[in-house]
Amino acid sequence: MKALVLEKTGDIKDLKENLVFRDFDTPVPKEGEVLIKVQYAALNHRDVWITKGLYSGVRTPIILGSDCAGTIADSNGSSFKNGDAVIVNPTINWGVNQSHQNKNFSILGLPENGTLAEYICIPSKYVYLKPEHLSFKEASAFPLAGLTAYRACFVRGKITAGDNVLITGVGGGVATFAMVYCIAAGANVFVTSGDEDKLEQAITFGAVGGINHRIENWEKRFKEIHPKINKIIDGAGGGTFAKCLDICSEGGTLINYGATLGAVKNFEMRRVFWKQLNIYGSTMGSDEDFANMIEFIDAKKVKPVLDSEYEIQNGAEAFVRLESSKQMGKIIVRV
Amino acid sequence: MKALVLEKTGDIKDLKENLVFRDFDTPVPKEGEVLIKVQYAALNHRDVWITKGLYSGVRTPIILGSDCAGTIADSNGSSFKNGDAVIVNPTINWGVNQSHQNKNFSILGLPENGTLAEYICIPSKYVYLKPEHLSFKEASAFPLAGLTAYRACFVRGKITAGDNVLITGVGGGVATFAMVYCIAAGANVFVTSGDEDKLEQAITFGAVGGINHRIENWEKRFKEIHPKINKIIDGAGGGTFAKCLDICSEGGTLINYGATLGAVKNFEMRRVFWKQLNIYGSTMGSDEDFANMIEFIDAKKVKPVLDSEYEIQNGAEAFVRLESSKQMGKIIVRV
Numbered sequence: 059m060k061a062l063v064l065e066k067t068g069d070i071k072d073l074k075e076n077l078v079f080r081d082f083d084t085p086v087p088k089e090g091e092v093l094i095k096v097q098y099a100a101l102n103h104r105d106v107w108i109t110k111g112l113y114s115g116v117r118t119p120i121i122l123g124s125d126c127a128g129t130i131a132d133s134n135g136s137s138f139k140n141g142d143a144v145i146v147n148p149t150i151n152w153g154v155n156q157s158h159q160n161k162n163f164s165i166l167g168l169p170e171n172g173t174l175a176e177y178i179c180i181p182s183k184y185v186y187l188k189p190e191h192l193s194f195k196e197a198s199a200f201p202l203a204g205l206t207a208y209r210a211c212f213v214r215g216k217i218t219a220g221d222n223v224l225i226t227g228v229g230g231g232v233a234t235f236a237m238v239y240c241i242a243a244g245a246n247v248f249v250t251s252g253d254e255d256k257l258e259q260a261i262t263f264g265a266v267g268g269i270n271h272r273i274e275n276w277e278k279r280f281k282e283i284h285p286k287i288n289k290i291i292d293g294a295g296g297g298t299f300a301k302c303l304d305i306c307s308e309g310g311t312l313i314n315y316g317a318t319l320g321a322v323k324n325f326e327m328r329r330v331f332w333k334q335l336n337i338y339g340s341t342m343g344s345d346e347d348f349a350n351m352i353e354f355i356d357a358k359k360v361k362p363v364l365d366s367e368y369e370i371q372n373g374a375e376a377f378v379r380l381e382s383s384k385q386m387g388k389i390i391v392r393v
Numbered sequence: 394m395k396a397l398v399l400e401k402t403g404d405i406k407d408l409k410e411n412l413v414f415r416d417f418d419t420p421v422p423k424e425g426e427v428l429i430k431v432q433y434a435a436l437n438h439r440d441v442w443i444t445k446g447l448y449s450g451v452r453t454p455i456i457l458g459s460d461c462a463g464t465i466a467d468s469n470g471s472s473f474k475n476g477d478a479v480i481v482n483p484t485i486n487w488g489v490n491q492s493h494q495n496k497n498f499s500i501l502g503l504p505e506n507g508t509l510a511e512y513i514c515i516p517s518k519y520v521y522l523k524p525e526h527l528s529f530k531e532a533s534a535f536p537l538a539g540l541t542a543y544r545a546c547f548v549r550g551k552i553t554a555g556d557n558v559l560i561t562g563v564g565g566g567v568a569t570f571a572m573v574y575c576i577a578a579g580a581n582v583f584v585t586s587g588d589e590d591k592l593e594q595a596i597t598f599g600a601v602g603g604i605n606h607r608i609e610n611w612e613k614r615f616k617e618i619h620p621k622i623n624k625i626i627d628g629a630g631g632g633t634f635a636k637c638l639d640i641c642s643e644g645g646t647l648i649n650y651g652a653t654l655g656a657v658k659n660f661e662m663r664r665v666f667w668k669q670l671n672i673y674g675s676t677m678g679s680d681e682d683f684a685n686m687i688e689f690i691d692a693k694k695v696k697p698v699l700d701s702e703y704e705i706q707n708g709a710e711a712f713v714r715l716e717s718s719k720q721m722g723k724i725i726v727r728v
Contacts, residue, residue, distance in 0.1 A: 155643075155644060157643075157644030157669060158643040158644035158668065158669040159643075159669070214669075295662035295663075296662070299662060308490075308492075308493040308494075309490060309492030309493035314662055314665055314666050315666050316662075316666060317662035317663050317666065320662075321659050321660055321661050321662060321663075322657070322659075322660035322662060323658065323659065323660075324656050324657075324658065325656055325657035325658075325660035326656050327630035327631070327634060327649055327651075327652035327655075327656060327657060327674075328630075328652050328656075329674075330649055330672065330674035331649050331650050331651060331652065331674035331675055331676050332674070332676055333493065333674060334492060334493040334494070334549075334673075334674050334675060334676065335672075335673075335674045336671070336672070336673055336674075337665065337670075337671070337672035337673075338669075338670075338671055338672075339662075339664075339665035339666035339667070339668060339669050339670045339671075340666055340669060341666045341667055341669065
């Protein structure tokens with residue numbers, strides 16, 4: 059088969075040399091696995107970090123990619139039929155606790171070969187029928203970011219109709235799924251971005267409003283206009299999370315799923331205890347979360363926000379697009 | 394009546410001049426209030442901060458004190474009988490939300506006159522019959538710190554038998570109540586202190602173990618020995634809370650009720666999301682929390698840890714003892 063193979067890690071400017079579209083042994087399903095012919099894959103920031111060597115346990119050569127939609131090419135005795143349209147849960151070995159992943163947990167696409175290839179083998183327990191309202195292209199956008207957003211919003215944040223939700227950094231994969239999920243759930247959704255175009259686009263998708271986080275003291279201005287934000291979903295950490303502690307109303311809830319801005323340098327604990335805040339960390343999701351996400355997507359006919367599409371042989375360009383942070387929604391790779 | 398009256402705020406070394414035991418108008422109960430003859434009162438750090446002017450809305454002259462036990466001197470048409478032995482909930486105007494106090498919330502002892510006096514008037518809805526297994530002296534220790542600990546442990550932290558709980562800064566009022574409550578609830582309790590004597594005393598009260606937080610990298614040493622801490626109750630914030638994020642096991646819960654060490658200077662958000670931690674802020678407690686606390690104390694026959702007793706005319710010495718942080722448990726004032 060053909061695959062997009064990371065031969066060695068390095069700077070993003072060298073990615074075209076390091077990420078090679080080439081022949082690779084077609085995997086053969088082991089017991090309990092199925093073989094999937096990938097139609098579309100999608101990228102996550104994790105993939106970019108791995109190309110830079112900024113992830114623990116990086117090995118090369120490796121096929122990256124955690125997201126895909128495709129068809130069953132070899133059902134290998136499972137309950138699937140050859141030709142079934144499917145998507146894949148990229149959370150490997152979550153374990154038995156719903157509260158947290160166990161130590162052996164991993165994510166599809168490292169250490170195991172991922173989805174940026176013509177074929178992939180995966181245990182059938184991680185494979186789900188594609189919701190019928192989604193095309194292969196749309197379905198491929200969901201797995202990693204959609205699951206992370208689902209757990210953050212509903213399992214951890216328990217967001218329901220009527221909640222006033224602020225989502226930071228719209229445009230990013232998880233934040234954008236969180237936006238469409240919260241809107242689908244009937245919440246009043248507000249977003250932040252450093253890009254006015256993304257703020258406008260968010261409103262076309264159903265957000266109530268947004269604010270540009272490049273404005274000085276944006277949090278004070280935002281809080282004056284919207285003093286009743288009771289849920290906040292953040293993947294930035296750092297100074298953004300510090301401001302979120304200020305924005306969140308008494309008894310409110312903050313969910314954090316990432317820290318692209320690093321540690322919080324001045325975390326005002328007095329806000330946390332005096333306002334009786336709830337802060338929940340969240341990452342990825344359990345098998346149960348993935349199944350519930352599929353049910354939710356199906357029931358609400360949720361569609362993803364898609365940014366752009368690249369052919370797999372031009373995959374490096376897709377990585378450069380993701381690195382630029384200009385995207386609104388998911389960057390898709392056609393296989 | 395006689396009362397301990399704060400005439401003006403200032404440094405703790407001037408407290409003997411600023412805090413005067415003198416005549417004061419005996420209060421007269423308004424509609425809905427009862428008059429209580431105070432037998433014992435107890436101190437909280439809040440009282441010390443007020444004497445220094447480090448609290449918003451300080452006025453003088455004022456009678457400080459949030460805690461007392463005494464007898465009904467004028468039942469004023471309430472369901473109490475004159476002579477009933479009672480304790481008082483110091484949370485005034487919590488409001489209707491169980492999740493957080495409303496904006497008009499205040500604490501007995503500022504802005505209203507408090508318990509360091511022969512008599513106090515208080516709405517009868519804040520008055521509860523003293524549990525019979527407690528003396529007046531013991532009962533007076535509970536109200537503010539006991540309520541804060543109750544909400545932190547059980548309403549916010551949902552601590553139950555089998556939890557492995559770390560409580561920071563044992564010796565302080567809330568931390569020491571948290572210790573005895575968690576032990577009474579069947580949890581395995583560990584404590585920190587900078588004082589070896591307090592660590593030893595904690596074990597005599599039923600704690601499993603403790604560690605001196607003056608040891609360099611105490612959190613690493615503690616975590617090596619006790620890797621399964623799933624609940625942490627902290628009132629320090631600052632660097633202590635940062636270490637607690639490290640100590641807490643995956644899926645675990647941290648409850649913070651104060652920040653004597655101030656903001657957290659390097660709050661590692663990646664620990665929060667990757668370990669799927671839960672962080673709950675907590676302060677004081679609702680009327681419902683107070684009623685549930687009384688029920689819990691009664692059912693488990695909980696006794697407070699008492700540090701020392703002072704006569705009200707020597708009240709300033711009690712404040713100096715509290716300021717020294719040498720106490721293990723509550724400092725009581727006999728009226």
